[in-house]
Amino acid sequence: MRMSQDPTTEDKTSFRLPDPAVVSRTMADVAERGQRIVTDFLKRQGADGAAAPGPDPLNIGSAFMEMTTRLMTNPARLMQAQIGFWQDYLTLWQNTARRMMGEAPKSVIEEPKTDRRFKDDAWRENEVFDFIRQSYLLSARFFTNVVQHTDGLDQKTAQKVDFYTRQFVDAMSPSNFLMTNPEVLRRTAETGGENLLKGLSNLLSDLERGKGQLRIRMTDETKFKVGENIAVTPGKVVYRNALMELIQYQPTTESVFKRPLLIIPPWINKFYILDLRPKNSFIRWAVEQGHTVFVVSWVNPDEKLAEKGFDDYMREGPYAALDAIEQATGEKAVNVIGYCLGGTLLACTLAHMQAKKDTRIKSATFFTTMLDFAEAGELGVFIDEEQLQSLEDKMNKRGFLEGSEMATTFNMLRANDLIWSFVVNNYLLGQEPFPFDLLYWNDDSTRMPARMHSFYLRRMYQENDLVKPGGIELDGVPLDLRKIKLPTYILSTREDHIAPWKSTYRATQLYAGKIRFVLAASGHIAGVVNPPEAGKYSHWVGEDLPPDPDAWFKGATELSGSWWPDWQRWIASQDKAQVPARIPGAGALPPLCDAPGDYVKVQARD
Incomplete structure (x- = not known):
């Protein structure tokens, strides 16, 4: 676009005055909604009793x-x-x-x-x-x-x-x-100028969604519904406790691997990042490869769960899931995947099981998992004593960390993509956000129990106690990651802004078992959710595991496409034994409801 030298020519004739009726209706709506937003916000501040x-x-x-x-x-x-x-x-x-x-x-x-x-x-x-x-x-x-x-x-x-x-x-x-x-x-x-009027209306709608605080809409939420067009892989909830529902998925092959596969996602976000749509669902793909797939769907906690700690998540998460899987399938031996914080919990559980001589988990896979928090990336910006005390004051008053606060923190790590691009699109251009399943999931935030979250931030991020032998004790057992001797597959992503790959690589120097380390291109989500059919994002493999991650990368081989088939070859090599396909509910655990269950449908703003 070249600016006209004469404002009386084409630029002037192309400018259209706004419809007076539209302006009048919009401004009346702005006045009414604005007054309501401010009044409601002030009332809530008084009701909460929260100090400024x-x-x-x-x-x-x-x-x-x-x-x-x-x-x-x-x-x-x-x-x-x-x-x-x-x-x-x-x-x-x-x-x-x-x-x-x-x-x-x-x-x-x-x-x-x-x-x-x-x-x-x-x-x-x-x-x-x-x-x-x-x-x-x-x-x-x-x-x-x-x-x-x-x-x-x-x-x-x-x-x-x-x-x-x-x-x-x-x-x-x-x-x-x-x-x-x-x-x-x-x-x-x-x-x-009607785009600006529409943008003002969008701004007010986002303030209403945030109950007085700006909650930018990233996608058209009306186009998605969990269980209808996302998170639709068929299955049944076969177990439920206060912290999680356990989903068993319907097989699509006549025979399956003897060892079931348990996936432990993070509870910072919801599990269906691994089951967005059929075309990019890792869960569906794993079922198609012949795995009996179980997935933990964490509860979206409220003030009633304020005192749930990291040890509760271990007992009522992995341990409870292993017991339930044995009831459902008759199998004790299980392969387990942990994603992000779910991987940190998996490592803690493995160290705990090692001390207890519990050998039910036979192989472990970690997706973008932090264990050594010495260089925790930009999330470390939010972890110092002053900020932790401020955060704990908020959590102790409510019993939990608001999902919107966690979401804002993650969005700030990619502000141009996850904040400012939507400011321009929604408020300046006056456009509706595009329907995008990944952004719907990103906006479907979760709360964090006060006790658990304080422990996680202080003992792991601030003190880095998890890598110290005996530095953390869960359920009366000192943890030592160096004693974990299982076959281990570690996946990191090269552009990860949440779990930097060079930090996650340090796990290769902790475990005592045989380790395969794979580095995927792209970031914390896109590098993981990368189906082979998409033909996107390469990955690097290397047999040697030197202490220096740069040395590993220098000697690694880049392969085109998804890392998923590499993982499947690795997991199949652990135990090739097959059994007839298992139908959810056919074992000792009757179905409670259809997948994706009830817990995943609870939203943080409910």
């Missing part, structure tokens, strides 16, 4: 104060960075002037190819917007470089300053504002 948070609940101010102090001790370096920034800026001014004279100079700076904020052609074709784009990118680089090269900061402070600097830089992107986004300006001209 402190002026800096995230403890950001002290981190930036320390950074500023350190910068002032080396003014020469700061001056050098400023000189470089102004030299680049001067070059940009000169290039823009040359463009206006008809030349085509090379850009001073370009965004990464993965950055979708500037995909509209006008960001490059129009010299004004090209200047705005490059000016922003230069400023963003200056800020982040200054922060990242500040000497003398401890690792935690440096990480926090870097993270929140990038949050600020992302928020200030010209793509997030009406007057500096060419796509939004074009839509405003085309609709006579």
Whole structure:
């Protein structure tokens, strides 16, 4: 889009005034809904009896104060960075002037190819917007470089300053504002501003959804329903307790592996990430490979479960599931998969079982699982004493961590994709979000029991006690991960922002059994949920397991496509014995209800 030199010509004639009736109805609706939102929000604050948070609940101010102090001790370096920034800026001014004279100079700076904020052609074709784009990118680089090269900061402070600097830089992107986004300006001209009225209505709807707090809608929720068009693999709930339902899936093969397969998902999110649609369902695929698949579906806890701890999740999760599987199938020997926090629980359970000489689990698979939290990635930004105390105060008043608070934390790790892109689409362009099963799941958040979550954050993230022999005790048993001797398959993902792969790789140096480590391309979700038929995302394999993850990667072999078939070959090699297919409910456990069960349908906002 090239801006017209004469505002009285084509640009003026293409601008349409908004319909007065639409404006009148919208503003009346805005006034009524806005007043109701504010009134309801204030009432809830009084009813909750919650004290207002402190002026800096995230403890950001002290981190930036320390950074500023350190910068002032080396003014020469700061001056050098400023000189470089102004030299680049001067070059940009000169290039823009040359463009206006008809030349085509090379850009001073370009965004990464993965950055979708500037995909509209006008960001490059129009010299004004090209200047705005490059000016922003230069400023963003200056800020982040200054922060990242500040000497003398401890690792935690440096990480926090870097993270929140990038949050600020992302928020200030010209793509997030009406007057500096060419796509939004074009839509405003085309609709006579009705896109902004619609965007205002969308904003109010999101405030209503969040009961006074902004809860951005990422997808069209009306297009999905759990058990109807997502999480539809046939099966039965065969066991239930206070913390979980156990689902047994209907076989699709005449014979199955003798060993059942138990999947323990994280309870930070719901299990159906592994069963979104038939075409990308790991659960359905595993059933088709001849496994008798059982999946733990965790409860969405409320204040009644506030005192449930990590040891309760172990007893009422893996241990209860193993007992139920034996009743349902007659089999003691089981293969188990743990995903993310479910994998951390699986490792704790294995160490506990080793101490108890319980040998029912015969092989263990870990998907993107943190055990050594020394370098926990950007989630570590939220783990310090001040923030933990603030979080515990909130949880102790309610008995749980709100699902929306957990979701916001994860969304901040990918703010441009999971926050700002929807601000532009929903509020500035006035569009409805696109129906997307993955984003529906992402928005279907879960709560965390206060006692369990405090233990997890303090003992694992903050103190890193799990990797210390005897550092953590569950149900009266000190845990030692070094004594786990099972065949183990560890899957990590190269672009994981939740469980960084080099941190998850450290598990290869902990276990005593034979280990296969596989690294998938993409991230925490897409790298795992990658069906072979999709033909996406490669993976790396390597037989040697040196202590240094970079050394492993250097010697690894990249293979095209999904890692799923590699895992199937590995799990089949553990025990090839077959038995006739098992029908849910045919054993000693009668079906309680159809899959996906009742617990998964409880939403955090219910």
